[in-house]
Amino acid sequence: MLEETRLHRIRALLSTLNRVSTEKIIQHLGVSRETVRRDILKLEAMGALRRVHGGIVATSQEPEAPLSVRNTVREREKQAIARAAVRQLKAGQTLFIDAGSTTSLLADELLSMPGMTVITNSLNVALKLTATETELRHEVILLGGNMGLAAQATCGDLTISELQRYRADVALLSPVGLSSQSGASSFAHHEAAVASLMVQHANTRIIMADHSKIGLTSRIIYATMAEIDIIITDAAAADKPALASLQARCQQTILA
Template sequence: MQNQHSVAELPHVRRQKILLLLERDGKVMASELGQHFAVSEDTIRRDLAELADAGLLQRVHGGALPRPKDTGKDVFTRLGESSEVKRHLARLGAQRVQEGQIVMFDSGSTTLLIAQSLPADIGITAVTASPLIAIAMAEYPRSQVILAGGRLNPATLSAGGHEAVRLIQGIRADLLFTGVCAIHPEVGITSQHFDEVPVKQALLDSASQVVAVTTADKLGAVEPFAVAPCNRLHTLITEQHLASGSIDDYRRLGIEVVQASV
């Protein structure tokens, strides 16, 4: 950021410009904003606090990140909002599945769409803690389904707890489709739900290849609970155009990035 403001902005104007910088860059740092607007870091911290209180960004140490766009939506709501873009991304993900593989499906509306997009005659072993995905996979007569049990989270409709984690830890899978609440190149993969973190971590530890399929609005966002750094992903399948940040940030981490042109 270059200093373009020799005279301090009015607070409401400065805060609007902070949001524009956040949309462009995918993150803002208080020290850089202070130099950019020629004001103190305390002033910037007050600006960020006001914007966070208004639900317009998420405060992190030293700066701010975008707010996730679908916070609080349950799986049925997300399924009802499934767009053609999301379905196209799911079909691209499904093309990664090979006959005879052990494939783990994390919970989520996109991973459910991937399961529903497989070839009708596919023969795999599907492992999941999501009853919805287990039911979808039961439609494939040549495939087997292993459903991890435990306490059901009503928001995600996925099982959690020690039972689910132990079962997952006992399996070595060829492929994992990890669910994505939010992913940021520096903060990593994060989740809205604390109790699903151990299951997500067990899935990541149990798969040879990890694929994340997500719409662009999840990129550059952060949820409260850390799951893993971004470099745990091998492949990221997403949209051609990002709302903020750069897709090269993920490529620099060694992730194969596939951008769908839809």
């Protein structure tokens, strides 16, 4: 892996989690401890982070990495999660879908299941579900609002106001962190506000989180464990000590 790519991925991790252990970086990049040490020193010299015992922290509160970056990370695991999520749905349902790399892949899988009404703030999801030369397979409602470039999604007061009018059978959400103590959480206030309202206005709440998010808590909690009906993660989460406590507190946990 090129140094430029490694540095970019370390910064993407840090912008999402705000604090990252050295062990997590080694696992994420699949490189040696010495390589990670050199990369951290270089990023610290650039002012991009600060070293602490056992890892690194952000020097400032930065927005989450752009969707284009997140789309390249753990894509196989996210595809498996998306396929498992579709198997929990029934034709004709109304869905809330928030913005994220996993929900973007969910949109691809939904093309095989006709007759849904999809309400989303994700431009990426809306475009995927309507990018067809044949008859549309779903009714797609893109919520208005301010356009956030990093997540390619709408947000703000107008988005919340529009979302207030709707109810859904299922909300499918992709958090930054998921833990048994805190529930589902996000880094950005505006993203958490949308996800929180989707949780409140849906009959069934499905959280889609790859193994890297298990056991983590980001800045803003938008769904408690009592509000989560189904957790879908990938098979690698089986090695996470935090998974057992999630399984104990959620009525259904699926390893894809």
